Amino acid sequence: MCGIVGYLGSSQAAPVLLSSLRCLEYRGYDSAGVAIIENGELAVLKAAGKLSNLESLLNTKQPQATVGIGHTRWATHGVPNDQNAHPHTDCTGTLAIVHNGIIENYQSLRQELSDNGHTFESDTDTEVVSHLIEDEFRGSGDMLTAIRGAVRRLEGAYALGVVSQIFPEKIYAVNHHYSLAVGLGENESYLASDSVAVRQYTNKILRLEQSEIAEISTEGVKLYAFDGTTVNRSPVEVDSNPYVIDKEGHKHFLHKEIHEQPLIMRQTLGKYLHHPEKPVDFSAANGSGHHCGDSSYGVHLSKEDLKKVRRIFIVACGTAYHAGLVGKYVLEELCGIPVEVEIASEMRGRNLLVNGETLTVAVSQSGETADTLAAITEAKSKGSMTLGITNRPDSHLAQITPNLIVTECGIEVSVAATKTFVAQCACFYLLALHIAEELGTIPAARILEIKAQLLAIPALQEQILAREDVVRLKSLRHAEAHDVVFIGRGMNYPIALEGALKLKELSYIHASGYAAGELKHGPIAVLDRNVPVITVLVPGAVYEKTLSNAQEARARNAQMIAVAIDGDEQATKIFDTILRIPPVDEFLSPLLTVIPLQLLSYFIADYLGKDVDQPRNLAKSVTVE
Numbered sequence: 001m002c003g004i005v006g007y008l009g010s011s012q013a014a015p016v017l018l019s020s021l022r023c024l025e026y027r028g029y030d031s032a033g034v035a036i037i038e039n040g041e042l043a044v045l046k047a048a049g050k051l052s053n054l055e056s057l058l059n060t061k062q063p064q065a066t067v068g069i070g071h072t073r074w075a076t077h078g079v080p081n082d083q084n085a086h087p088h089t090d091c092t093g094t095l096a097i098v099h100n101g102i103i104e105n106y107q108s109l110r111q112e113l114s115d116n117g118h119t120f121e122s123d124t125d126t127e128v129v130s131h132l133i134e135d136e137f138r139g140s141g142d143m144l145t146a147i148r149g150a151v152r153r154l155e156g157a158y159a160l161g162v163v164s165q166i167f168p169e170k171i172y173a174v175n176h177h178y179s180l181a182v183g184l185g186e187n188e189s190y191l192a193s194d195s196v197a198v199r200q201y202t203n204k205i206l207r208l209e210q211s212e213i214a215e216i217s218t219e220g221v222k223l224y225a226f227d228g229t230t231v232n233r234s235p236v237e238v239d240s241n242p243y244v245i246d247k248e249g250h251k252h253f254l255h256k257e258i259h260e261q262p263l264i265m266r267q268t269l270g271k272y273l274h275h276p277e278k279p280v281d282f283s284a285a286n287g288s289g290h291h292c293g294d295s296s297y298g299v300h301l302s303k304e305d306l307k308k309v310r311r312i313f314i315v316a317c318g319t320a321y322h323a324g325l326v327g328k329y330v331l332e333e334l335c336g337i338p339v340e341v342e343i344a345s346e347m348r349g350r351n352l353l354v355n356g357e358t359l360t361v362a363v364s365q366s367g368e369t370a371d372t373l374a375a376i377t378e379a380k381s382k383g384s385m386t387l388g389i390t391n392r393p394d395s396h397l398a399q400i401t402p403n404l405i406v407t408e409c410g411i412e413v414s415v416a417a418t419k420t421f422v423a424q425c426a427c428f429y430l431l432a433l434h435i436a437e438e439l440g441t442i443p444a445a446r447i448l449e450i451k452a453q454l455l456a457i458p459a460l461q462e463q464i465l466a467r468e469d470v471v472r473l474k475s476l477r478h479a480e481a482h483d484v485v486f487i488g489r490g491m492n493y494p495i496a497l498e499g500a501l502k503l504k505e506l507s508y509i510h511a512s513g514y515a516a517g518e519l520k521h522g523p524i525a526v527l528d529r530n531v532p533v534i535t536v537l538v539p540g541a542v543y544e545k546t547l548s549n550a551q552e553a554r555a556r557n558a559q560m561i562a563v564a565i566d567g568d569e570q571a572t573k574i575f576d577t578i579l580r581i582p583p584v585d586e587f588l589s590p591l592l593t594v595i596p597l598q599l600l601s602y603f604i605a606d607y608l609g610k611d612v613d614q615p616r617n618l619a620k621s622v623t624v625e
C-alpha cells in the first residue's frame with residue numbers, strides 16, 4: 001500500500017527519493033509524487049500510474065534540491081489520478097505532506113475547513129491534514145506546535161511526512177499507530193515507512209513509536225511525544241546487507257519466489273530444528289542476526305504458560321489466513337488443544353472471547369496488516385497470551401507481540417504470497433511440535449517421525465519444481481476458463497482455498513475454493529463442461545471421500561484436474577489432467593500440494609499477459625482496515 005520516503009542531506013534529493021520509492025513499489029500503488037524545496041521554494045511533482053511516469057517528469061524538470069519527501073499512493077479516498085496523488089499542499093502552497101493510513105474524521109474536518117475558507121484540490125482524506133497544519137501554524141508560527149495541534153484533531157491510524165519552504169532545511173515525520181523510521185547516514189537522513197527503502201543507504205535506523213513526531217535537520221533527529229515531551233531513543237543497527245531486490249534471471253519475482261521455496265524451508269527449519277533428535281528451539285539466542293528494534297525475538301512461553309492454554313485462536317488475512325487453517329489441523333492433531341481461525345477483519349465490532357487461558361496467534365507476512373494488528377492488540381488487551389508469525393522482524397507486529405516466530409524468507413517482492421505461505425505453514429508444524437514436546441501430548445516416536453519427514457520436504461519440493469515445464473503445458477489447457485473450482489478435504493481444504501486465491505489474484509479468472517464435501521451443497525450448480533474442477537488429492541484419511549466428491553464433478557462433465565501423487569492409478573482413471581507431486585505423508589502434504597497450484601496460476605497469468613508481480617488493485621501490505 002502507500003509508502004513514504006524522505007531525504008535531507010547534501011546530495012541531490014530527487015534520485016534518492018526515486019530510488020527509495022522503487023524499493024516500495026512491491027507494496028502496491030497507483031500513483032506517486034515528490035515535494036522538494038528548490039531554491040527556497042516548494043515544488044510538487046506527481047503522476048498517476050507507474051513510478052516510471054514520475055521518473056520521466058523528474059527527468060524533464062531536473063529539480064535541484066537536497067531536501068524532499070516522496071510517496072507511492074494506493075487509492076482509498078478518490079480515484080488514482082494526478083490530483084489525488086500525494087504530496088498535498090495547503091492554501092499557501094508553502095507546505096506539503098505525504099500520508100499513509102486513513103483520517104477517519106476527514107469529512108467533518110473538511111467541512112469545517114471549507115467553511116473557514118480553505119480550498120481543496122483533491123478528493124483525499126489526506127488533504128485535511130495540510131490545511132489543519134496551515135491553520136495551526138498561522139496561530140503559533142512554530143511548525144512543531146502546529147503539527148501537534150493538527151494531530152490532536154485527527155482520528156485514525158496514520159504516518160505523515162511534512163516539508164515547508166518556511167523551514168527549508170527540515171523534514172517533520174509523524175507516526176500514530178503506523179510505521180515510520182528515520183535512517184541515519186553521515187550528515188544526512190532518510191525517512192521511510194518501510195526500512196527496506198533506506199537499507200541501500202544506511203543500516204542505522206531510528207524507529208518512531210506510537211504517537212511520536214520527529215524533527216529531522218542537518219543537525220540530526222529530535223523525537224517528541226504528541227504532548228510535546230522530548231523522547232530519547234538511540235538508533236538500532238539492522239542487517240547491514242541491504243535487501244537485494246533482483247529477479248536473478250527469472251522473468252518475474254513470483255517465479256523466483258516460487259522456486260526459492262525449498263531454500264526457504266531449509267532456512268526456516270534450519271533455524272529452529274537442528275536435528276530430529278533435538279527439541280524445536282525458538283529461543284531468541286537461536287536467531288540468525290536479525291534484530292527487531294533493540295529487542296530480540298523468540299517464543300518465551302514457559303511450560304507452565306503452555307499448560308494453561310485451553311484454546312488457540314489464530315487471526316490473519318488472505319494467504320496468511322490459509323496458513324492459519326493449516327495450522328489449526330496441525331496444532332489440534334499434535335497438541336490436542338482446540339483451535340479457532342478467524343479472518344482478522346471479522347473481529348471488528350464484536351466481543352472477542354479470549355482470556356488468560358487463550359493463546360492468540362497473529363500470522364502476517366508483512367507484520368503491518370491493519371486488521372491483523374487490530375485483532376491481536378485487542379486479544380492482548382483482554383489478557384490473552386500472544387504470538388506473532390511474520391517475515392518482518394522489524395514490523396509493527398514484532399513490536400506488539402512478546403513472542404515472535406520469524407520466517408526466514410527474505411523480502412517477498414511479488415504481491416502474491418507464495419514462499420511466505422509455505423514458511424508460515426512450516427512455522428505452525430514447528431510450533432505444534434514444540435508444544436507437543438513441552439506438554440508430552442503425542443508419543444516421542446511420532447514427534448521424531450514428523451521431524452524427519454519435515455526435514456525431507458525441501459528435497460520433495462525441488463522434485464516438483466524440476467517438472468515445472470509439464471505443469472506449464474497442462475495448465476495452459478485451462479487458460480481460457482472463466483470460472484474455476486478448487487476442492488480439497490482436511491489438511492488440503494486450506495490448499496484448495498489458497499489455490500483459488502492465487503488463480504484469482506494473478507489471472508483475474510474467477511475461482512472459488514471449497515471443502516470437497518461442500519460441493520454437493522450448492523457449488524455443484526455452477527459445474528458444466530466449461531468449468532475446470534481442481535481436486536487436491538493425497539492418500540490418507542480423506543482420500544476416498546475426496547475421490548467421491550471429484551466423481552460428483554465428473555458426472556457433471558466438469559474438466560477434471562487433480563494434484564495427486566506419483567503412481568496414484570485411481571486418479572488416472574478419473575482426471576483428465578494430473579499435476580504430480582512425489583509421495584508424501586498426508587499430514588505434511590500442504591507443503592507440497594500448494595506448489596503445483598502456485599505454478600498453475602503463475603503460468604496462466606503470464607500466458608494471459610497479466611501484471612504477474614503487481615496484479616491490478618492489490619497491495620502487498622494492507623495497512624488500512
Ligand code: AGP
Pocket residue numbers: 317318319320363364365366367368369372415416417418505619620621622
Ligand atoms: C496473498 O497472495 C495476498 N497478497 C494477501 O492475501 C495477503 O496474504 C494478505 O493481505 C495478508 O497479508 P500479510 O500476510 O502481510 O498480513
